[in-house]
Amino acid sequence: MGFTKAEAKILLCVCLAQFAVSADNITTALLIKDIMMSFQVSIAQGQIVTSSYSVISAPLMIVTGLLGYFFCWKKIFQFGLFLCTAGEFSALFIHDFYPFIGISRLAFGIGAALTLASSVALLTTRIQVKNRMIAFSIWGASVAIISMISPMLLALITSTDWRRSFLFLGFISLTALILSRNLKNITPDRTEKKIDLVAVSLIVSIVGLFLVSVSLAPSLGFLSTAENHSVLDNLTIPTMMLITAIILSFVFFAHDRMKSKLNRNDLYITIIPKSFVNKEMIAGLYILLFLYLIYGGVLFSIVSYISLGTYDIFDSSIAITVFALPMFFVSVLIASKGKDLTISSLNTIGLLILTVSLAMLAWSITRTESIMPIYLGMTSIGIGCGFIASKSNIAVNNSVDASLSEQSSGLQVSARNIGYVIGIALFTSGLTLMTKGQLLDSAFIGSGLSDVAANVKSEFYLALSFMSNNSLHQMMTDFNIPVPTNIDTLNNNARSMALQNALYISSIMCLLSIKAGRMVENKPK
Incomplete structure:
Protein backbone atom coordinates (compact mmCIF):
# COMPACT_ATOMS: atom_id res chain seq x y z
CA MET A 1 0.00 0.00 0.00
CA GLY A 2 2.93 2.31 0.63
CA PHE A 3 1.54 4.36 3.53
CA THR A 4 4.03 6.69 5.14
CA LYS A 5 4.45 6.59 8.92
CA ALA A 6 2.43 9.82 9.25
CA GLU A 7 -0.36 8.45 7.04
CA ALA A 8 -0.48 5.21 9.04
CA LYS A 9 -0.94 7.22 12.24
CA ILE A 10 -3.81 9.19 10.70
CA LEU A 11 -5.49 6.01 9.47
CA LEU A 12 -5.12 4.38 12.90
CA CYS A 13 -6.64 7.40 14.67
CA VAL A 14 -9.61 7.79 12.33
CA CYS A 15 -10.36 4.04 12.42
CA LEU A 16 -10.28 4.06 16.23
CA ALA A 17 -12.61 7.07 16.17
CA GLN A 18 -14.88 5.23 13.74
CA PHE A 19 -14.91 2.26 16.10
CA ALA A 20 -15.85 4.43 19.09
CA VAL A 21 -18.70 6.17 17.24
CA SER A 22 -20.16 3.19 15.37
CA ALA A 23 -19.83 0.80 18.30
CA ASP A 24 -21.70 3.28 20.50
CA ASN A 25 -24.56 3.32 18.02
CA ILE A 26 -24.71 -0.49 18.02
CA THR A 27 -24.32 -0.64 21.80
CA THR A 28 -27.29 1.58 22.54
CA ALA A 29 -29.48 -0.50 20.23
CA LEU A 30 -28.42 -3.86 21.68
CA LEU A 31 -28.61 -2.73 25.31
CA ILE A 32 -31.82 -0.72 25.06
CA LYS A 33 -33.76 -3.13 27.32
CA ASP A 34 -31.11 -2.90 30.05
CA ILE A 35 -31.00 0.88 29.75
CA MET A 36 -34.80 1.09 30.02
CA MET A 37 -34.85 -1.11 33.11
CA SER A 38 -32.07 0.90 34.73
CA PHE A 39 -33.87 4.22 34.28
CA GLN A 40 -37.33 2.65 34.70
CA VAL A 41 -38.72 4.31 31.59
CA SER A 42 -41.21 3.29 28.91
CA ILE A 43 -40.32 1.88 25.51
CA ALA A 44 -40.92 5.26 23.86
CA GLN A 45 -38.59 7.05 26.28
CA GLY A 46 -36.00 4.30 26.17
CA GLN A 47 -35.82 4.22 22.41
CA ILE A 48 -35.04 7.93 22.33
CA VAL A 49 -31.57 6.75 23.29
CA THR A 50 -31.21 4.72 20.09
CA SER A 51 -32.16 7.64 17.86
CA SER A 52 -30.44 10.42 19.80
CA TYR A 53 -27.02 9.94 18.21
CA SER A 54 -28.22 10.24 14.61
CA ALA A 91 -22.95 7.83 31.51
CA LEU A 92 -21.27 6.11 34.47
CA PHE A 93 -22.39 8.78 36.92
CA ILE A 94 -25.80 9.86 35.62
CA HIS A 95 -28.73 7.93 37.09
CA ASP A 96 -31.66 10.00 35.82
CA PHE A 97 -32.99 9.55 32.31
CA TYR A 98 -33.27 13.11 31.00
CA PRO A 99 -29.84 14.24 32.29
CA PHE A 100 -28.51 11.11 30.58
CA ILE A 101 -30.01 12.31 27.28
CA GLY A 102 -29.21 16.01 27.81
CA ILE A 103 -25.62 15.53 28.95
CA SER A 104 -24.20 12.14 27.95
CA ARG A 105 -26.00 11.62 24.63
CA LEU A 106 -25.84 15.28 23.63
CA ALA A 107 -22.09 15.50 24.27
CA PHE A 108 -21.49 12.29 22.36
CA GLY A 109 -23.69 13.36 19.43
CA ILE A 110 -21.87 16.68 19.00
CA GLY A 111 -18.51 14.94 19.42
CA ALA A 112 -19.40 12.31 16.81
CA ALA A 113 -20.36 15.02 14.30
CA LEU A 114 -17.02 16.76 14.74
CA THR A 115 -15.02 13.53 14.79
CA LEU A 116 -16.46 11.91 11.65
CA ALA A 117 -16.43 15.08 9.56
CA SER A 118 -12.82 15.81 10.54
CA SER A 119 -11.90 12.17 9.82
CA VAL A 120 -13.03 12.59 6.20
CA ALA A 121 -11.18 15.92 5.99
CA LEU A 122 -7.97 14.40 7.41
CA LEU A 123 -8.09 11.51 4.94
CA THR A 124 -8.73 13.98 2.11
CA THR A 125 -5.96 16.43 3.00
CA ARG A 126 -3.28 14.36 4.75
CA ILE A 127 -3.18 11.17 2.66
CA GLN A 128 -1.34 11.12 -0.67
CA VAL A 129 -3.54 10.79 -3.74
CA LYS A 130 -2.10 7.35 -4.56
CA ASN A 131 -3.03 6.06 -1.09
CA ARG A 132 -6.25 7.99 -0.56
CA MET A 133 -8.56 5.46 -2.16
CA ILE A 134 -7.36 2.53 -0.06
CA ALA A 135 -7.43 4.71 3.08
CA PHE A 136 -11.06 5.69 2.49
CA SER A 137 -11.92 2.08 1.72
CA ILE A 138 -10.42 0.80 4.98
CA TRP A 139 -12.05 3.57 6.99
CA GLY A 140 -15.47 3.25 5.35
CA ALA A 141 -15.71 -0.55 5.30
CA SER A 142 -14.47 -0.81 8.89
CA VAL A 143 -18.07 -0.07 9.94
CA ALA A 144 -18.94 -3.62 8.89
CA ILE A 145 -16.16 -5.11 11.01
CA ILE A 146 -17.31 -3.00 13.95
CA SER A 147 -20.85 -4.35 13.51
CA MET A 148 -19.40 -7.85 13.63
CA ILE A 149 -17.23 -7.63 16.74
CA SER A 150 -19.32 -5.22 18.83
CA PRO A 151 -21.94 -7.80 19.92
CA MET A 152 -19.18 -10.22 20.94
CA LEU A 153 -17.37 -7.58 22.98
CA LEU A 154 -20.63 -6.50 24.61
CA ALA A 155 -21.34 -10.09 25.70
CA LEU A 156 -17.99 -10.14 27.50
CA ILE A 157 -18.09 -6.62 28.94
CA THR A 158 -21.71 -6.12 30.02
CA SER A 159 -22.36 -9.36 31.87
CA THR A 160 -23.38 -7.44 35.03
CA ASP A 161 -23.84 -3.77 34.12
CA TRP A 162 -24.63 -2.05 30.80
CA ARG A 163 -22.58 0.99 31.86
CA ARG A 164 -19.39 -1.01 31.43
CA SER A 165 -19.83 -0.81 27.66
CA PHE A 166 -19.82 3.00 27.80
CA LEU A 167 -16.73 2.85 30.01
CA PHE A 168 -15.00 0.65 27.41
CA LEU A 169 -16.00 2.93 24.51
CA GLY A 170 -14.85 5.94 26.53
CA PHE A 171 -11.40 4.39 26.76
CA ILE A 172 -11.40 3.77 22.98
CA SER A 173 -12.19 7.46 22.36
CA LEU A 174 -9.55 8.48 24.91
CA THR A 175 -6.96 6.22 23.24
CA ALA A 176 -7.67 7.79 19.85
CA LEU A 177 -7.43 11.24 21.45
CA ILE A 178 -4.04 10.46 23.01
CA LEU A 179 -2.65 8.95 19.80
CA SER A 180 -3.83 11.97 17.79
CA ARG A 181 -1.36 14.15 19.69
CA ASN A 182 1.32 12.80 17.35
CA LEU A 183 -0.47 14.07 14.26
CA LYS A 184 1.01 17.11 12.61
CA ASN A 185 -0.67 20.50 13.00
CA ILE A 186 -1.42 22.22 9.72
CA THR A 187 -2.71 25.76 9.96
CA PRO A 188 -5.68 26.31 7.63
CA ASP A 189 -5.69 28.99 4.98
CA ARG A 190 -7.37 31.84 6.76
CA THR A 191 -10.41 33.47 5.21
CA GLU A 192 -11.87 36.89 5.74
CA LYS A 193 -15.38 35.52 5.29
CA LYS A 194 -17.65 34.75 8.20
CA ILE A 195 -20.01 31.91 8.99
CA ASP A 196 -23.63 32.87 8.44
CA LEU A 197 -25.03 31.83 11.82
CA VAL A 198 -28.63 32.37 10.72
CA ALA A 199 -28.22 30.05 7.75
CA VAL A 200 -26.36 27.48 9.87
CA SER A 201 -29.13 27.53 12.48
CA LEU A 202 -31.79 27.09 9.81
CA ILE A 203 -30.01 24.14 8.13
CA VAL A 204 -29.42 22.37 11.45
CA SER A 205 -33.04 22.95 12.49
CA ILE A 206 -34.47 21.74 9.17
CA VAL A 207 -32.51 18.48 9.12
CA GLY A 208 -32.97 17.94 12.86
CA LEU A 209 -36.75 18.43 12.71
CA PHE A 210 -36.99 16.10 9.71
CA LEU A 211 -35.07 13.32 11.48
CA VAL A 212 -37.01 13.77 14.73
CA SER A 213 -40.31 13.67 12.84
CA VAL A 214 -39.24 10.40 11.21
CA SER A 215 -38.20 8.95 14.58
CA LEU A 216 -41.42 10.04 16.31
CA ALA A 217 -43.86 8.90 13.64
CA PRO A 218 -45.97 5.92 14.78
CA SER A 219 -44.51 2.66 13.45
CA LEU A 220 -42.03 4.68 11.39
CA GLY A 221 -38.59 4.54 12.89
CA PHE A 222 -37.40 4.05 16.42
CA LEU A 223 -40.53 5.03 18.35
CA SER A 224 -43.00 2.48 17.05
CA THR A 225 -44.73 1.69 20.30
CA ALA A 226 -48.13 1.48 21.88
CA GLU A 227 -48.35 4.32 24.34
CA ASN A 228 -51.67 5.41 25.79
CA HIS A 229 -52.28 8.05 23.16
CA SER A 230 -54.75 8.25 20.34
CA VAL A 231 -53.64 7.83 16.75
CA LEU A 232 -54.26 11.55 16.24
CA ASP A 233 -51.95 12.44 19.12
CA ASN A 234 -49.23 10.19 17.72
CA LEU A 235 -49.55 11.77 14.30
CA THR A 236 -49.76 15.40 15.38
CA ILE A 237 -46.29 15.91 16.82
CA PRO A 238 -44.23 14.44 13.92
CA THR A 239 -46.55 16.07 11.38
CA MET A 240 -46.12 19.49 12.98
CA MET A 241 -42.35 18.99 13.07
CA LEU A 242 -42.30 18.07 9.39
CA ILE A 243 -44.44 21.10 8.50
CA THR A 244 -42.12 23.32 10.55
CA ALA A 245 -39.10 21.89 8.69
CA ILE A 246 -40.76 22.70 5.35
CA ILE A 247 -41.55 26.26 6.48
CA LEU A 248 -37.97 26.75 7.66
CA SER A 249 -36.76 25.54 4.26
CA PHE A 250 -38.63 28.42 2.60
CA VAL A 251 -37.20 30.78 5.22
CA PHE A 252 -33.69 29.53 4.42
CA PHE A 253 -34.12 30.15 0.68
CA ALA A 254 -35.65 33.57 1.38
CA HIS A 255 -32.69 34.42 3.62
CA ASP A 256 -30.26 33.30 0.92
CA ARG A 257 -32.04 35.39 -1.72
CA MET A 258 -32.03 38.41 0.57
CA LYS A 259 -28.27 38.12 0.96
CA SER A 260 -27.91 38.10 -2.82
CA LYS A 261 -30.08 41.21 -3.23
CA LEU A 262 -28.04 43.06 -0.61
CA ASN A 263 -24.77 41.88 -2.22
CA ARG A 264 -23.66 40.29 1.03
CA ASN A 265 -22.77 36.85 -0.32
CA ASP A 266 -19.09 37.76 -0.43
CA LEU A 267 -19.11 38.40 3.32
CA TYR A 268 -20.09 34.85 4.26
CA ILE A 269 -18.98 31.31 3.50
CA THR A 270 -21.67 29.54 1.52
CA ILE A 271 -22.91 26.49 3.42
CA ILE A 272 -23.78 24.62 0.23
CA PRO A 273 -21.78 26.22 -2.62
CA LYS A 274 -23.40 26.31 -6.04
CA SER A 275 -20.63 24.06 -7.36
CA PHE A 276 -22.00 21.35 -5.03
CA VAL A 277 -25.32 21.41 -6.85
CA ASN A 278 -24.35 19.29 -9.83
CA LYS A 279 -25.60 15.88 -10.90
CA GLU A 280 -22.29 14.16 -10.10
CA MET A 281 -22.23 15.52 -6.53
CA ILE A 282 -25.90 14.71 -5.94
CA ALA A 283 -25.42 11.22 -7.38
CA GLY A 284 -22.35 10.62 -5.20
CA LEU A 285 -24.15 11.73 -2.03
CA TYR A 286 -27.19 9.67 -2.98
CA ILE A 287 -25.08 6.52 -3.40
CA LEU A 288 -23.46 7.13 0.00
CA LEU A 289 -26.88 7.64 1.57
CA PHE A 290 -28.33 4.62 -0.21
CA LEU A 291 -25.43 2.37 0.82
CA TYR A 292 -26.10 3.10 4.49
CA LEU A 293 -29.85 2.88 3.95
CA ILE A 294 -29.36 -0.71 2.74
CA TYR A 295 -26.65 -1.39 5.32
CA GLY A 296 -28.82 -0.16 8.20
CA GLY A 297 -32.23 -1.29 7.01
CA VAL A 298 -31.44 -4.74 5.63
CA LEU A 299 -29.01 -5.67 8.38
CA PHE A 300 -31.49 -4.49 11.04
CA SER A 301 -34.37 -6.41 9.43
CA ILE A 302 -32.54 -9.70 9.01
CA VAL A 303 -30.94 -9.65 12.45
CA SER A 304 -34.36 -8.82 13.95
CA TYR A 305 -35.93 -11.68 11.99
CA ILE A 306 -33.34 -14.14 13.32
CA SER A 307 -33.55 -12.85 16.89
CA LEU A 308 -37.36 -12.99 17.02
CA GLY A 309 -37.64 -16.37 15.37
CA THR A 310 -36.74 -19.92 16.31
CA TYR A 311 -33.05 -19.65 15.47
CA ASP A 312 -30.12 -20.05 17.84
CA ILE A 313 -28.72 -17.01 19.65
CA PHE A 314 -25.42 -17.36 17.78
CA ASP A 315 -27.07 -17.25 14.36
CA SER A 316 -27.35 -13.44 14.51
CA SER A 317 -23.62 -13.11 15.15
CA ILE A 318 -22.79 -15.48 12.30
CA ALA A 319 -25.13 -13.60 9.94
CA ILE A 320 -23.42 -10.31 10.78
CA THR A 321 -20.00 -11.92 10.37
CA VAL A 322 -20.69 -13.37 6.91
CA PHE A 323 -21.94 -9.92 5.88
CA ALA A 324 -19.13 -7.88 7.42
CA LEU A 325 -16.06 -9.81 6.32
CA PRO A 326 -16.89 -9.89 2.57
CA MET A 327 -17.84 -6.20 2.63
CA PHE A 328 -14.53 -5.22 4.25
CA PHE A 329 -12.21 -7.44 2.20
CA VAL A 330 -13.93 -6.79 -1.15
CA SER A 331 -13.83 -3.04 -0.53
CA VAL A 332 -10.14 -3.04 0.43
CA LEU A 333 -9.19 -5.44 -2.38
CA ILE A 334 -10.88 -3.32 -5.04
CA ALA A 335 -9.39 -0.10 -3.69
CA SER A 336 -5.88 -1.58 -3.72
CA LYS A 337 -5.96 -3.78 -6.83
CA GLY A 338 -8.78 -2.35 -8.90
CA LYS A 339 -7.61 1.23 -9.29
CA ASP A 340 -8.35 1.13 -13.02
CA LEU A 341 -12.00 0.27 -12.44
CA THR A 342 -14.25 3.31 -12.77
CA ILE A 343 -16.47 4.29 -9.85
CA SER A 344 -19.58 4.15 -12.02
CA SER A 345 -18.81 0.56 -13.07
CA LEU A 346 -18.21 -0.48 -9.45
CA ASN A 347 -21.52 1.07 -8.42
CA THR A 348 -23.29 -0.74 -11.26
CA ILE A 349 -21.76 -4.11 -10.35
CA GLY A 350 -22.45 -3.61 -6.64
CA LEU A 351 -26.06 -2.58 -7.17
CA LEU A 352 -26.68 -5.49 -9.57
CA ILE A 353 -25.27 -7.92 -6.99
CA LEU A 354 -27.52 -6.38 -4.33
CA THR A 355 -30.55 -6.54 -6.64
CA VAL A 356 -30.10 -10.24 -7.35
CA SER A 357 -29.01 -11.15 -3.79
CA LEU A 358 -31.95 -9.42 -2.11
CA ALA A 359 -34.43 -10.93 -4.59
CA MET A 360 -33.02 -14.46 -4.12
CA LEU A 361 -33.03 -14.11 -0.34
CA ALA A 362 -36.62 -12.84 -0.45
CA TRP A 363 -37.63 -15.80 -2.64
CA SER A 364 -36.06 -18.34 -0.27
CA ILE A 365 -37.14 -16.81 3.05
CA THR A 366 -40.66 -18.32 2.96
CA ARG A 367 -39.63 -21.63 1.39
CA THR A 368 -37.37 -23.04 4.07
CA GLU A 369 -36.70 -22.65 7.77
CA SER A 370 -32.99 -23.35 7.28
CA ILE A 371 -30.58 -20.57 8.23
CA MET A 372 -28.24 -21.35 5.31
CA PRO A 373 -30.07 -19.22 2.68
CA ILE A 374 -29.79 -16.26 5.07
CA TYR A 375 -26.05 -16.86 5.48
CA LEU A 376 -25.58 -17.08 1.70
CA GLY A 377 -27.74 -14.01 1.13
CA MET A 378 -25.88 -11.96 3.73
CA THR A 379 -22.54 -12.96 2.19
CA SER A 380 -23.55 -11.80 -1.28
CA ILE A 381 -25.13 -8.62 0.14
CA GLY A 382 -21.82 -7.89 1.90
CA ILE A 383 -19.97 -8.38 -1.40
CA GLY A 384 -22.32 -5.95 -3.16
CA CYS A 385 -21.90 -3.34 -0.43
CA GLY A 386 -18.12 -3.83 -0.65
CA PHE A 387 -18.11 -2.89 -4.34
CA ILE A 388 -20.02 0.32 -3.62
CA ALA A 389 -18.10 1.25 -0.45
CA SER A 390 -14.69 0.91 -2.12
CA LYS A 391 -14.77 4.33 -3.79
CA SER A 392 -18.00 6.02 -2.65
CA ASN A 393 -16.26 8.84 -0.73
CA ILE A 394 -13.81 9.40 -3.57
CA ALA A 395 -16.74 9.89 -5.97
CA VAL A 396 -18.01 12.82 -3.89
CA ASN A 397 -14.53 14.37 -3.64
CA ASN A 398 -14.13 14.05 -7.42
CA SER A 399 -17.34 15.98 -8.07
CA VAL A 400 -16.17 19.23 -6.41
CA ASP A 401 -13.18 21.50 -6.81
CA ALA A 402 -10.15 20.44 -4.79
CA SER A 403 -10.41 23.63 -2.74
CA LEU A 404 -13.89 22.58 -1.55
CA SER A 405 -13.19 18.91 -0.85
CA GLU A 406 -12.70 19.61 2.87
CA GLN A 407 -16.04 21.41 3.09
CA SER A 408 -17.75 18.43 1.47
CA SER A 409 -16.61 16.20 4.35
CA GLY A 410 -19.57 17.23 6.49
CA LEU A 411 -22.05 16.43 3.73
CA GLN A 412 -20.49 13.00 3.22
CA VAL A 413 -20.81 11.83 6.82
CA SER A 414 -24.22 13.47 7.12
CA ALA A 415 -25.43 11.52 4.08
CA ARG A 416 -24.26 8.32 5.76
CA ASN A 417 -26.11 9.10 8.97
CA ILE A 418 -29.29 10.25 7.27
CA GLY A 419 -29.26 7.10 5.14
CA TYR A 420 -28.91 4.95 8.24
CA VAL A 421 -31.82 6.70 10.00
CA ILE A 422 -34.07 6.51 6.93
CA GLY A 423 -33.12 2.87 6.36
CA ILE A 424 -34.09 1.84 9.88
CA ALA A 425 -37.26 3.94 9.64
CA LEU A 426 -38.41 2.57 6.28
CA PHE A 427 -37.73 -1.05 7.12
CA THR A 428 -39.25 -0.78 10.61
CA SER A 429 -42.34 0.84 9.13
CA GLY A 430 -42.63 -1.71 6.35
CA LEU A 431 -42.14 -4.73 8.60
CA THR A 432 -44.58 -3.39 11.19
CA LEU A 433 -47.35 -2.48 8.74
CA MET A 434 -47.07 -5.70 6.73
CA THR A 435 -46.98 -7.85 9.87
CA LYS A 436 -50.08 -6.07 11.22
CA GLY A 437 -52.05 -6.72 8.07
CA GLN A 438 -50.97 -10.35 7.83
CA LEU A 439 -51.70 -11.08 11.50
CA LEU A 440 -55.04 -9.31 11.48
CA ASP A 441 -56.18 -11.36 8.48
CA SER A 442 -54.82 -14.74 9.53
CA ALA A 443 -55.00 -14.67 13.34
CA PHE A 444 -58.51 -13.25 13.56
CA ILE A 445 -60.55 -13.41 10.38
CA GLY A 446 -58.80 -16.54 9.09
CA SER A 447 -59.24 -18.28 12.45
CA GLY A 448 -62.95 -17.64 12.74
CA LEU A 449 -62.55 -14.75 15.16
CA SER A 450 -64.14 -12.17 12.89
CA ASP A 451 -66.14 -10.73 15.78
CA VAL A 452 -62.85 -10.05 17.59
CA ALA A 453 -61.30 -8.59 14.45
CA ALA A 454 -64.18 -6.19 14.08
CA ASN A 455 -63.70 -4.92 17.60
CA VAL A 456 -59.94 -5.01 17.97
CA LYS A 457 -58.93 -2.16 20.22
CA SER A 458 -56.98 0.64 18.58
CA GLU A 459 -54.31 0.27 21.29
CA PHE A 460 -53.84 -3.38 20.39
CA TYR A 461 -53.61 -2.56 16.68
CA LEU A 462 -50.99 0.10 17.40
CA ALA A 463 -49.05 -2.36 19.55
CA LEU A 464 -48.95 -5.07 16.88
CA SER A 465 -45.56 -5.18 15.23
CA PHE A 466 -42.76 -7.40 13.98
CA MET A 467 -42.53 -9.34 17.26
CA SER A 468 -41.65 -12.68 18.82
CA ASN A 469 -44.24 -15.36 19.51
CA ASN A 470 -43.92 -14.92 23.28
CA SER A 471 -44.48 -11.18 23.01
CA LEU A 472 -47.57 -11.71 20.88
CA HIS A 473 -48.95 -14.28 23.34
CA GLN A 474 -48.48 -11.91 26.24
CA MET A 475 -50.01 -8.96 24.41
CA MET A 476 -53.11 -10.86 23.35
CA THR A 477 -53.54 -12.08 26.93
CA ASP A 478 -53.20 -8.53 28.26
CA PHE A 479 -55.93 -7.36 25.87
CA ASN A 480 -58.21 -10.32 26.72
CA ILE A 481 -58.16 -11.59 23.15
CA PRO A 482 -58.50 -15.36 22.59
CA VAL A 483 -55.20 -16.90 21.53
CA PRO A 484 -55.59 -19.30 18.57
CA THR A 485 -53.80 -22.63 19.00
CA ASN A 486 -51.84 -22.04 15.78
CA ILE A 487 -50.82 -18.47 16.63
CA ASP A 488 -47.10 -19.33 16.59
CA THR A 489 -47.34 -20.65 13.02
CA LEU A 490 -49.40 -17.64 11.96
CA ASN A 491 -46.93 -15.19 13.51
CA ASN A 492 -43.92 -16.99 11.99
CA ASN A 493 -45.58 -16.82 8.57
CA ALA A 494 -46.45 -13.15 9.07
CA ARG A 495 -42.83 -12.30 9.93
CA SER A 496 -41.54 -14.26 6.94
CA MET A 497 -43.99 -12.64 4.54
CA ALA A 498 -43.21 -9.17 5.89
CA LEU A 499 -39.46 -9.68 5.52
CA GLN A 500 -39.91 -11.18 2.06
CA ASN A 501 -41.86 -8.14 0.86
CA ALA A 502 -39.33 -5.75 2.43
CA LEU A 503 -36.46 -7.54 0.67
CA TYR A 504 -38.26 -7.53 -2.69
CA ILE A 505 -38.88 -3.79 -2.34
CA SER A 506 -35.23 -3.16 -1.42
CA SER A 507 -34.16 -5.23 -4.44
CA ILE A 508 -36.25 -3.00 -6.72
CA MET A 509 -34.78 0.10 -5.03
CA CYS A 510 -31.27 -1.18 -5.81
CA LEU A 511 -32.21 -1.79 -9.44
CA LEU A 512 -33.66 1.72 -9.77
CA SER A 513 -30.53 3.23 -8.18
CA ILE A 514 -28.19 1.91 -10.89
CA LYS A 515 -28.76 4.99 -13.04
CA ALA A 516 -27.65 7.26 -10.19
CA GLY A 517 -24.65 5.00 -9.61
CA ARG A 518 -23.55 5.57 -13.21
CA MET A 519 -23.79 9.36 -12.91
CA VAL A 520 -20.99 9.78 -10.35
CA GLU A 521 -17.73 11.56 -11.20
CA ASN A 522 -14.97 9.05 -12.00
CA LYS A 523 -12.03 11.48 -12.11
CA PRO A 524 -11.12 14.59 -10.08
CA LYS A 525 -12.26 17.88 -11.56
Missing part, protein backbone atom coordinates in the same frame (compact mmCIF):
# COMPACT_ATOMS: atom_id res chain seq x y z
CA VAL A 55 -30.76 12.98 15.37
CA ILE A 56 -28.11 15.11 17.10
CA SER A 57 -25.09 14.45 14.91
CA ALA A 58 -26.52 14.29 11.36
CA PRO A 59 -27.74 17.93 11.24
CA LEU A 60 -24.46 19.19 12.72
CA MET A 61 -22.36 17.17 10.28
CA ILE A 62 -23.67 19.19 7.34
CA VAL A 63 -22.08 22.39 8.67
CA THR A 64 -18.98 20.99 10.38
CA GLY A 65 -17.13 21.17 7.06
CA LEU A 66 -17.11 24.97 7.48
CA LEU A 67 -14.91 24.76 10.58
CA GLY A 68 -11.90 23.81 8.47
CA TYR A 69 -11.69 27.39 7.22
CA PHE A 70 -10.97 28.61 10.75
CA PHE A 71 -9.43 25.75 12.73
CA CYS A 72 -6.90 22.98 12.18
CA TRP A 73 -8.64 19.70 11.36
CA LYS A 74 -6.48 17.94 13.94
CA LYS A 75 -7.83 20.25 16.66
CA ILE A 76 -11.43 19.72 15.49
CA PHE A 77 -10.82 15.96 15.50
CA GLN A 78 -9.39 16.09 19.02
CA PHE A 79 -12.19 18.26 20.38
CA GLY A 80 -14.72 15.86 18.92
CA LEU A 81 -12.98 12.92 20.58
CA PHE A 82 -12.87 14.83 23.86
CA LEU A 83 -16.65 15.31 23.73
CA CYS A 84 -17.16 11.64 22.81
CA THR A 85 -14.99 10.59 25.76
CA ALA A 86 -16.84 12.94 28.11
CA GLY A 87 -20.20 11.68 26.87
CA GLU A 88 -19.26 8.03 27.41
CA PHE A 89 -17.70 8.52 30.84
CA SER A 90 -20.54 10.74 32.08
